[in-house]
Amino acid sequence: MALNYAYYPGCASQEITKEANKTTRKVAKILGIGLHEMPDANCCGAGLMTDYDRKLWLTLNARIFAQAEAMGMDIMTICSTCLMVMNTANKELRDDPVLLKEVNDLMAKGVAKGSEAALCYSGKVEIKQLLWVLAGEYGLEKLKAKVKRPLSWLKAAPFYGCHTLRPSDALGFDDPEKPWSLEAVIKALGGEVVDYKGKTRCCGFQVDLVAPDTAVSMTAKRLLDAKDMGADCMVTPCPFCHINLDNYQGMAEKKVARKISLPIFHLPQLVGLALGLNEAEMGLDRHMVSPESALNK
Amino acid sequence: MRQVIKFKIKRFDPMGAEGNAPYWQAYNVKLDHGMTVLEALLKIEKNDDPTLSFRRSCRSAICGSCAIMINGTSKLACHTQIAPEFEKHGEMVIGPLDNYQVLKDMIVDFTPFWMKMERVKPYLVPKKEPKGGWVITNEDTKVIDASQKCIMCGSCNGACNSQEIDEGYIGPSASAKAWRFVGDIREGDKRLRLDRISQEHGIWDCVRCVSCTEVCPKDVAPMTAIEKLREEALAEGLDDNPGAKHALALVDSVKRVGRLDEATMTFKTLGFLRSLGMIPFGLKMQMHGKMPHPILFPAIGKLDEVRGIYKARERQRKNERKKKG
DSSP: OOEEEEEEOOSGGGTTTHHHHHHHHHHHHHHTEEEEOOTTOOOOOTTTGGGTOHHHHHHHHHHHHHHHHHHTOEEEESOHHHHHHHHHHHHHHHHOHHHHHHHHHHHHHHSOTTSSSOOOOOSOOOEEEHHHHIIIIIOHHHHHHHOSSOOTTOEEEEOOOHHHHSSHHHHOSSOTTSOOHHHHHHHHTTOEEOOOGGGGSOOOGGGTTTSHHHHHHHHHHHHHHHHHTTOSEEEESOHHHHIIIIITHHHHHHHHTSOOOOOEEEHHHHHHHHHTOOTTTTTGGGOSSOOGGGSOO | OOOEEEEEEEEOOTTSTTTTOOEEEEEEEEOOTTOBHHHHHHHHHHHTOTTOOOOOSOSSSSSOOOEEEETTEEEEGGGOBHHHHHHHHSSEEEEOOTTSOEEETTEEOOHHHHHHHHHTOOSOOBOOOOTTOOOOOHHHHHHHHHHHTOOOOOHHHHHOHHHHHOTTSOOHHHHHHHHHHHTOTTBSOHHHHHHHHTSTTSGGGOOOOOHHHHHOTTOOOHHHHHHHHHHHHHHTTOOOSHHHHHHHHHHHHHHHHSSOOHHHHHHHHHHHHHHHTTHHHHHHHHHTTOOOOSSSOOOOTTHHHHHHHHHHHHHHHHHHHHHHO
16 A cells, blocks of 8 residues: 655755755655645644743644644654654643643634634544654565665664654654664665664754753764764754754864764665665755765765 | 573772773673562672672662663663563663762762752742632642652653753753742742743753653653743743743744744844854855745745634633733
8 A cells, every 4th residue: 555644844854954855755756655745734843832832832733733634644754853742742632632622622713714624633643754654664675675776885873863762652663772763774775784872862953052062062972972983974864963963063073173074864865875866866965064975986 | 490691780989999990790690580670789789799889778669769770771770670671672781870970880979969959949938828728729739740759869860961961951850840849839939940940051951852751760751841841931031041032933933934944043042143153154054055044934824824823822821821810
């Protein structure tokens, strides 16, 4: 059965990390995964709206879920923060029917009567990350069969991103104590996995502007950790991790007074590389750290 | 035949022959049915090595003494069975909690932990009792219930990413404790408390890695407590700091365009002067096409729906406030 999803790239991948969005669409096409647009979907709150007002946050998330429900599809995102935020909201709404009703009432009040159909969420939508789709429903064997150019030269360090794994009671797919999915995808693509301590730790993104010293030191620590274990590159399913590991790598280098030069791939780019997409198709020129050294030329 | 499992334990004794360097030592433990990590440690101490040091008391996940690292995660030794743990990881690697200074083997210095607790004044400062006494409803209790369950084992601080980098960060355990009192309807010093923890190294420095909530053996959910503290701080108007500004900028951005507009958010978070400092970095980003256009930022479809939800919720919030007084 063909896989179809309501596609929610997340705000970051519609702007700063456009290359992840662009590559995901191409990869999905090759793999035969149907991605269906959600042009009216709003931001999930990015883990910041919960700081302002929980009810508003839940209602805006219910609006996204209701749209997917109307499409008759589950949601697939390529942003781990969206993944965590939406799954956390979904769990709260599903666990508490009274709350779900309150949120639906508020949504009905907010949405103008003129709109064609009243938005209502019943609690049936699942929210998945591209990583989960590849390692789960799509399947590693099927992915392996699609590989045109096995990444046999590449030693890749998986960087999960906090919100791919935690909180596990809302996310549920992988095990934060001993995650396997990203490693499994790297292996299915023919790459070698580099294990290191920082793979389930934080990149620092959330405090980039709030506590920049903490953020940059954290980024540097993760990068060095992977580099020192012999990685040629890092791969992450989360665009925010990519922003810190790639865009901020120069600052991290300054902080620790050491050249790091570690290419950082978005998960869809690593898949695209193995499927035979070229650099331009995957927007690799948009990266701040040149990926050249990891491309086997 | 009973299974024998090798325990790889991180040892450290500043007064020992190895001096200041930590080292690994292996012990074989014959497994009893349902045996916990703490029982194994007690067995090793009794039969193999009386110098092995670790804290313990109740053996029932109540006292919070025996938090250690087990296969890379902070856990209570008494609350962790060996068989499933070994099955998952294929090994038993034991050491002291991360993010603390080690005194000996698995015993770490809790002084910073207690000092952080002190920073949030871990006791109720009651406001004037209403006539007829306080009436505490179930709902009132529910708000702070999770944070009351903390046994101060320190597992969360050991897992905390912010604390790993910034020792001065207030940390999840003290934050959960702060919420215990800020969320209490009898509390009189709410604003002062919130003001204190809104400063640098306070609640806004949390990186939202959710590690604290993940490892907590008592479901205290410190991450949620931090969110609630932030929500209360904003409601109290304590928003003159980058963390608060960042959150408010997002709320405003979604209302304006339905999405997260990173460039405008950066400007609003940092203010004019500090934003100037970001220009060189911004230009570098621009070279790679990574700067989102701050003016031509496209809005989502049916933005009116989002704005309608904002409006409806604002009305509701106003009424809720009125009721609360």
